[in-house]
Amino acid sequence: MVKPRPKPTTIDVSEGVAEHTMPLASDEGSSCTANEFECADGSRCLTKYAVFSGQQDCPDGSDESARRDFNVTYAANVTFCRVQTWRGLNPVYVLSPALMPYRDLLCDGSSCKSNEFACTDGSGCVPSDLVCDKWEHCNDNSDEPPLRKHNANYDANSTFCRGRYEGGEIRGRICVFPPTVVSQMENVCTGSLCTLEEYSCADGSHCISKDRFCNGLTDCPDGSDEHTLYDNSIHRRDNVTLCRSSDFSHGVYRLCILPARLIPYQQTLCDGSSCKMNEFSCSSGSRCIPKTRFCDNYKDCIDGSDEPYWNNGINYNSTVTSCRRYNSGYGFARVCVLTSALGSDMNEYCEGSSCTIDEVSCDRGSRCIPVKKFCNGVKDCS
Template sequence: MTFTKMRVLMCLLAILPVCHGAVRDTYRRSKTSYNTNSMLRYKRNAPCRYWQEEFRCNDGTCITAHRKCDGVIDCPDASDETYYLCRDVRCPDYYFRCTYGACVEKTALCNGISECADNSDELHVKCRNVTNIIGSQFKCDDGNLIELYLQCDGIFHCGDGSDETSITCSGVTCPANFFQCAYGACVDSQAQCNNTIECADGSDESNILCNRRDQKRISIKSSTITPIQRQNTNLCVLPPHPKNGMFIENGVSSIYRPGTIVKDFYLNVTCQPGYKVVGGNFIICLDGFSSPNRLPTCAQCGTLTPRAEPLVVGGKISERGEIPWHVGIYKKTISGKYQLICGGSLISRNIIVSAAHCFWLEGYGMLPEEEFAVAVGKLYREWNHPRDELYVQKSDVKKIILARRFHGIELNYQNDLAVIIVKDPFDYKPYIRPLCLDFTVPFYENQRRHGDLGIVAGFGLTKDHKGSESPILKVVDMPYVPFEECLDKTPIENAEYITNDKFCAGFGNGTSVCKGDSGGGWAYGIVIDGTLRYFLGGVVSTSPFSYDGSQCNIYALTSFTDVFYHSPLIRRYWMP
């Protein structure tokens, strides 16, 4: 065949849809091999500039532009069907979107023929005869169970890694404010090229995606974003078991030997009954690089130190250890003093949840981290109160992360939530313990119902609520009020502040929170395995103003920012 005839044939193949469809079917990649057949197709690639719209493969070969991201490998180097090229493709409703982004006909799903280059059309959950979902849990291939929301979140929670694979995550659709990993998992939208691996396969930090010539030193995502630590050699040493728990290597505890030198490891931590993992529940070491730089711990989250009398309805003076998760947030003044401005809730050794408006100045924006300090284990408001000396732990603030789209009063205090990372992690004591978190939907829907009591602590204004600040920590019971009822009972001039991420709590009988209590947690108790544990449900946000000149309306309901609504932000820095 002459070269001229070859050109004519190539043009015909490019413009005739029936002919093109036949070629697609003939040279579909099978599950086992595509090399032999696809090479026949590669030979038909003409020199560049023969089509008005063309795509140049990484090896220099050119194909027609419509053949990229169509599920069929046309480039000799397969560069026309990659995650990095196709990830932003938007498929029409009548097409099926492959996990890596290509578009194929909807009939491709579960038809027994691999029509996506990554086989995701045949790995989809709809194609399986069995399921790994058991109630609200995901069953790992090794038989262990994890919470369902932990699958496909970019972090290995199964000892065998089966919760973060293309098989498990095929068919996952990520919300608009998430980044989708190459294998299908969903991570925070800011994960792309932030020098922290947040996808289990590292696709969010690929050199190709981030336009890097050389591999940069990056860290692996854990409960806190910390740089990878370099050991003295390229080998790893198995760490000692955590107190009240143990490490499990590759899903088996019997083979674990602390102090053993290995090339790499992936460890899960499990805690004894009555204890929960706080911080990341895994640690990785690869060729001497390990992350995170602090080992996971087992602690009694959400438990109270035994006290002499039960909590009573209405404000009362707290006893030390009664609210062990409460954090005092202080602002440094020009004179060098520390002024208490808000409260917060400890959820791990170095992570606090509070209200965004505590760190916001209208007309300016977020205030610098260096202007704040935090303290736990305190019973008295004063920063250096002598009676707190034996118990208190203090730290400067390393980083403040406000919820996206928080803009103070301009947006009616919507998204009024902040995550604070401290410089010096706290040590757990009987009077310093983290609050529990659970973001599973069944737990969320079943455990917070109308009238359920939660407890709130703070150093806010006292009963006269006209300027006298409480010198000692106080605690109050506040019943849960759903969004709709809260909106009905809120004065019309304040209704705009009851945004869709809020719920309310309170009696409206003169017992309430007030100025200085902002950011404190609304914690509700659940009996689990015979132990009463408290979980963080909301963060003190706003309350209607008072008409009598006082600084707060103690006869109105208080609005709380719902932590479940902001679970993606919190989970980015904390993992159970």
């Protein structure tokens, strides 16, 4: 009489940690389910995530197998196994005899798919949008070849590839692939160079969206997307070519000075060369802000020229007037100095010229607070 044997230990590393269950009594024969792999020695049952994990979970090592290697000539009857993972690399293994019965359970095909890059050593497949993305996924790092360099001399057969990945600080990397992988480039790259809607960094290594040009944030490794800000005290408009940025993500439009090499691309990269009619030009000439942000109690201009607070102690001449603007976010109105140079229509900037009958003037005339806030125990005048 054959004694019943305990059910093999079940191991699941789908979360990266092995979980062991207590042995249970079972009938004679295998106790592994159809979705489990049984070690060749019959000692354990493994989920498919524990097989090819890089860690030997079966005592006899039957759950692990060698990676495919393009430098090795395999027999015609050898079966390859592409394993689907969520770690950027889908490895390709050589199925051992012990693993052959579990081919359908373990494998998602036998080779890389059309939207994947086959590592040069044959050990795995990388999704096309992760190729040339700054991080190595292949064991031989073949998915991350050197970046293009503008002044380098390349072999005529070399291929420039603009990577598909767009995220974080990565902006359209351009890698240089050897001739041996040219056949894969169509599915991996989004062209070979920057598009007409992009700016090519001076060193030739990256492409960035043109609206990120001159936006105050360095995207190119060489810093070539950011240039000197225009300053009235240093530069003359008739001696420079200006570029108004099209990015308003930081509440301002910047005015940069274009270097000579980029002047031919002014219309492509820039949204004009000066502030627009509905914008306020900072005194330094370096920034443009919406007129609605003039005298709003927040300095948008580096020189603070958008917040020229009124002072009753100053004897202003006839070229200036007072300008009251209410800001609901602060709960009070500001009174600023409005010069004739800012436009003849006061309504473009102001909601009157002084505090209303429902307000109290304080801070030497630069602030208006509601009457109800007067003598309420809280200091509203700074």
